[in-house]
Amino acid sequence: MSGTFVGMPAFPTAAREALGDTQLRRNLAHATHTIRDKRAAVVAEVEDWEDLRLAGAAVKEAALRDLATHLETLEESLTRAGATVHWARDAEEACAIVAEVARSHGVDEVVKVKSMATGEIGLNEALEAEGILAWETDLAELIVQLGDDLPSHILVPAIHRNRAEVREIFRRRMGDVGRPAPDDLTDEPAVLAGAAREHLREKFLRAKVAVSGANFAVADTGTLVVVESEGNGRMCLTLPEVLVSVVGIEKVVATWSDLDPMLRLLPRSSTGERMNPYTSTWSGVTPGDGPQEVHVVLLDNGRTRALADDVGRQALRCIRCSACLNVCPVYERVGGHAYGSVYPGPIGAILNPLLNGVADEQTASLPYASSLCGACFEVCPVRIDIPSVLVDQRAAVVDSHRGDRVPKAEAVAMKTAAWAFSDSRRLAWAEKASGLAGRVLGRFSRTTLPGGRTAAGRLPGPAAGWTGARDLPAPPTESFREWWDRTDGGRT
Amino acid sequence: MSARDEILRRVRSALSGVSPAEDLPPAPRVPDRGDLVALFVERVEDYRAVVTRCAVADREAAVAEALAGASVVVPPGLDLDVPGSVVDDRLTADELDRIDAVVTRARVGIAETGTIVLDHQPDQGRRAISLVPDLHVCIVDVSQVVPDIPDAIALLDPARPTTWISGPSATSDIELDRVEGVHGPRKLHVVLVG
Numbered sequence: 001m002s003g004t005f006v007g008m009p010a011f012p013t014a015a016r017e018a019l020g021d022t023q024l025r026r027n028l029a030h031a032t033h034t035i036r037d038k039r040a041a042v043v044a045e046v047e048d049w050e051d052l053r054l055a056g057a058a059v060k061e062a063a064l065r066d067l068a069t070h071l072e073t074l075e076e077s078l079t080r081a082g083a084t085v086h087w088a089r090d091a092e093e094a095c096a097i098v099a100e101v102a103r104s105h106g107v108d109e110v111v112k113v114k115s116m117a118t119g120e121i122g123l124n125e126a127l128e129a130e131g132i133l134a135w136e137t138d139l140a141e142l143i144v145q146l147g148d149d150l151p152s153h154i155l156v157p158a159i160h161r162n163r164a165e166v167r168e169i170f171r172r173r174m175g176d177v178g179r180p181a182p183d184d185l186t187d188e189p190a191v192l193a194g195a196a197r198e199h200l201r202e203k204f205l206r207a208k209v210a211v212s213g214a215n216f217a218v219a220d221t222g223t224l225v226v227v228e229s230e231g232n233g234r235m236c237l238t239l240p241e242v243l244v245s246v247v248g249i250e251k252v253v254a255t256w257s258d259l260d261p262m263l264r265l266l267p268r269s270s271t272g273e274r275m276n277p278y279t280s281t282w283s284g285v286t287p288g289d290g291p292q293e294v295h296v297v298l299l300d301n302g303r304t305r306a307l308a309d310d311v312g313r314q315a316l317r318c319i320r321c322s323a324c325l326n327v328c329p330v331y332e333r334v335g336g337h338a339y340g341s342v343y344p345g346p347i348g349a350i351l352n353p354l355l356n357g358v359a360d361e362q363t364a365s366l367p368y369a370s371s372l373c374g375a376c377f378e379v380c381p382v383r384i385d386i387p388s389v390l391v392d393q394r395a396a397v398v399d400s401h402r403g404d405r406v407p408k409a410e411a412v413a414m415k416t417a418a419w420a421f422s423d424s425r426r427l428a429w430a431e432k433a434s435g436l437a438g439r440v441l442g443r444f445s446r447t448t449l450p451g452g453r454t455a456a457g458r459l460p461g462p463a464a465g466w467t468g469a470r471d472l473p474a475p476p477t478e479s480f481r482e483w484w485d486r487t488d489g490g491r492t
Numbered sequence: 493m494s495a496r497d498e499i500l501r502r503v504r505s506a507l508s509g510v511s512p513a514e515d516l517p518p519a520p521r522v523p524d525r526g527d528l529v530a531l532f533v534e535r536v537e538d539y540r541a542v543v544t545r546c547a548v549a550d551r552e553a554a555v556a557e558a559l560a561g562a563s564v565v566v567p568p569g570l571d572l573d574v575p576g577s578v579v580d581d582r583l584t585a586d587e588l589d590r591i592d593a594v595v596t597r598a599r600v601g602i603a604e605t606g607t608i609v610l611d612h613q614p615d616q617g618r619r620a621i622s623l624v625p626d627l628h629v630c631i632v633d634v635s636q637v638v639p640d641i642p643d644a645i646a647l648l649d650p651a652r653p654t655t656w657i658s659g660p661s662a663t664s665d666i667e668l669d670r671v672e673g674v675h676g677p678r679k680l681h682v683v684l685v686g
Contacts, residue, residue: 027667034668048520055519062513068503075496081651087496139674140665156665163666189666193674200675205585221650231623231661231676238619239585249499256650260642261519271664274535275605278676279656280619286653288582289618300499308506 005150008340010365015334027162028335032326038272039323039379046268055261057383060317063219063252064307070219070252071298077222081284083294090301094246095126097297098211101244102132107208113226113233114138115213116320117246117299119151119342123211134211135177135203137232139196146173152336152344154322155270160335163187174199193230200232210236210291214247215319216262217296220255223283224296227266229276237280243291248299250307250316262319265381270321302355311392312354317382318347324376324386330369339366346376350389358397367393431479441474449473522640528603532637533684535606539659540672541680551631551685555595558629558681562592565621569614570595572631580621588624594677595629596622599654600644601637601684607658608632608682609644619653628677630657634686 008014018024043049063070075085088094102110110127112118112134124134124145136145143158144151147169151157158166170181170192179199185191212233216225224245226233237243253259267276285294306312325331325345336344340362343351349366358364367390376386401408407415420430445454455471458464466472478486493501525531533543546554551572559574565588566577574595583591597615598608608630610616622628638644648654661676672678 031668035664038668047523051517051520054517058513058516062516065507065510065513067507068500071500071503087494087499089495089498093495137675138665139663143665156668158665159668161666166666189663189669190671190673192666193663193671197674201589204675205589218650223650229661230663230665230674232674234619234623234655235675238623249503257642257645260645263645264519264641271670273658274538275602275607275656275658277539277658277660277662280653281650281656282653283651286612289612289653290620298499300502304499304502304506307503310510 005340008362010361011338011340011369012365014338014340015330015369018334018338023162024160024335025333027160028332030162031156031159032332035272035326039269039326040272042268042272042274045274046264052261052264053381053383056265056319056381057317059253059258059261060319060382061314063254063258064250064313064316066254067249067252067307070254071249073219074217074222074252075298077218077220078284078296079222081222083222083284083296086295086297088246088297088299088301091121092126094121094297094299094301095123097295098123098244098246099127099130099132101242101295102127102209103130105209105242107132109133109135109203109207110209110211111135111137111203111207111236111240112141113210113212113228113236114141114157115211115246116154116342117213117248118211121246121299121301123246135200135207137200137204137236138228139193139230139232142196142200143169146170146177150337151342153325154320154343154345154347155325156322157336160337163189163192166192170195170199178203200235204232204235204239207236207240209242209244210240212236212243212245214245214251215266216253216259217247217251218254218256218259219252221283223256223281225259226280227263227270227276228278228280229271231278234278234280237282238290240291242293242295244295244297246297246299248301249303250318266319266321269319269323269379269381305357306351306354309354309392312350312389314384315347315350315354315386315389317384318351319382321381322347323379323381327375327379329371329373329375334369339369346370346386346390347384350384350386350393353393353396354389358393358400364397364400367391367397428481431481434475435477435479435482438475438477442477445474447471519642521642522604525603525639528637528639529634529684532601532603532606535603536608536659536682538606539662539680541606541659541682543682543684545684548685551683554683554685555629555631558683559593559595559627562627563590564593564595564629565591565625566595567597567615567617567621569617570597571615580617583621585620585624588620591625593627593629594621594625595631598630598632598636600647601632602639602641602644603637604640605658607641607644607656609648610655610657611648611652612655613652619655622655623676626677627679627681628657629681629683631683631685634684 140158153159214224
């Protein structure tokens with residue numbers, strides 16, 4: 001299983017549908033602007049934010065550049081602390097490991113802390129196929145799960161839903177899977193959160209096995225870190241007897257003190273708070289406190305593919321804060337579903353192709369889902385230069401089509417241009433033709449651009465996609481070289 | 493080849509020719525913000541937690557006032573008398589769920605972010621007891637307050653489990669509108685001593 005949702009159309013098709021949904025656009029605009037303002041306010045409080053970003057980027061970059069050593073150290077420290085370490089090459093292996101742990105305890109349900117890695121590997125579906133129900137306990141994940149929906153944001157997977165829709169989902173579905181929503185449920189966020197508390201509490205109290213991810217894994221101490229808000233994470237990490245954590249190999253930092261810049265950067269970038277309500281750290285098993293059987297699954301699933309990419313490697317620094325989604329003009333308008341993956345937005349547009357390659361059409365469309373405005377790079381707490389990686393991934397998409405038997409129209413156009421530009425007589429001929437086209441268009445076109453030049457309307461054929469949203473200025477009737485010959489370089 | 497060896501081989505091959513990073517640039521320190529304790533109080537209250545400041549002699553009274561008659565569990569090593577409390581002796585999650593409040597100590601308070609950190613020593617107890625009851629009364633000495641996150645990290649022992657608490661449990665999952673009170677304690681009352 002790849003990181004993208006099965007059967008999703010390519011980005012432009014999905015985006016067109018999303019743009020037609022006015023409710024979705026209102027929900028998204030409201031939510032992204034709220035969080036943007038909050039982030040800006042708490043980031044402005046930190047005088048040396050830029051130095052902090054540099055420090056955060058350096059911690060992750062250093063860990064990645066010596067990843068094999070750190071992974072071996074992590075395995076040793078975890079084992080010493082009483083944890084069982086598993087390794088999973090891909091999603092299938094990771095899901096099988098988690099299912100095996102659950103089965104060995106004879107359970108038919110597990111409680112889950114919100115985790116991007118388990119979403120990426122499709123763990124819930126894999127467990128369900130084994131007859132094990134996985135209860136999402138994060139409020140937004142619960143909304144998505146009860147609504148049979150797909151996540152659309154890294155931090156707030158139900159960002160596309162407004163309060164009235166959440167109320168409807170709770171009223172309709174909570175009773176099917178446990179304690180029903182109260183009859184007097186209103187659409188106040190506090191009341192809805194209260195209903196989730198009541199609904200999930202019985203599941204927390206009876207759960208034997210919990211599944212989590214981790215925000216960071218400290219190599220030299222074997223410490224895992226989960227950063228959260230609601231306390232559902234603490235419930236899952238503390239009450240059950242067995243804990244399985246699925247951790248991407250890129251989550252490693254070298255030392256305990258490396259958590260310093262990370263824990264200062266993440267909450268401010270993510271929820272726009274000085275600190276998130278709860279952060280839990282644990283190293284293996286603590287006798288008499290919390291789960292007494294602890295498993296850690298170290299997951300590759302494409303990460304080593306991204307690691308081998310000299311430009312794209314930096315995407316593995318990502319700490320899943322989602323600041324890049326919240327500032328992205330494309331994400332703000334189309335939402336997360338159009339990206340077809342648990343990783344939407346600018347980071348998803350580079351992470352999915354880096355993890356999975358660009359062989360399928362849907363993933364190959366993602367690097368183009370950007371105006372390259374650069375807002376994502378500016379807010380990224382670990383300084384991932386997303387625009388540069390996007391451009392590089394576009395090149396990867398073009399490269400992947402070089403061997404095609406039927407070349408794309410764009411490739412043909414580029415080849416023709418290269419042929420024309422490489423010989424002065426061919427270029428002169430092309431300029432004559434273009435000047436003629438300019439005179440024709442100048443006579444018939446009805447559009448005039450600022451400055452007086454006329455423009456072509458919608459062109460037929462393969463160019464229609466380009467001219468559908470842009471004005472194509474009519475070519476000048478005289479080329480520069482013709483002008484030079486005629487005027488002797490402007491001297492006559 | 494085992495999954496472990498295969499992944500490590502892929503990592504090494506992906507990084508062949510990549511030089512290790514040079515020395516890390518130091519993370520910047522926060523500038524001196526003056527009165528640390530005042531900042532700590534302001535920042536904790538900003539999360540809509542309650543802060544009571546009292547002298548050492550008045551600790552019991554301040555805790556009693558915070559509890560307002562609620563049923564309460566305390567960790568076995570608490571250095572303070574809480575009348576009517578149940579001392580945690582491996583209570584089950586269900587038993588804890590029937591208790592209103594918990595009183596614990598903390599390991600460190602962070603002024604910049606208004607965070608208290610528990611490292612679950614005997615005066616703070618198992619992680620479960622400060623999680624399941626709905627009211628958490630946490631006693632912090634003014635001498636435990638440090639300026640910022642790096643100071644706390646330097647004090648904490650990673651071998652111990654730690655819980656960093658910044659206000660009551662909260663969520664922003666509906667329209668990114670922050671509301672307090674989800675699964676963790678919905679009320680956090682910090683008794684600041686000294």
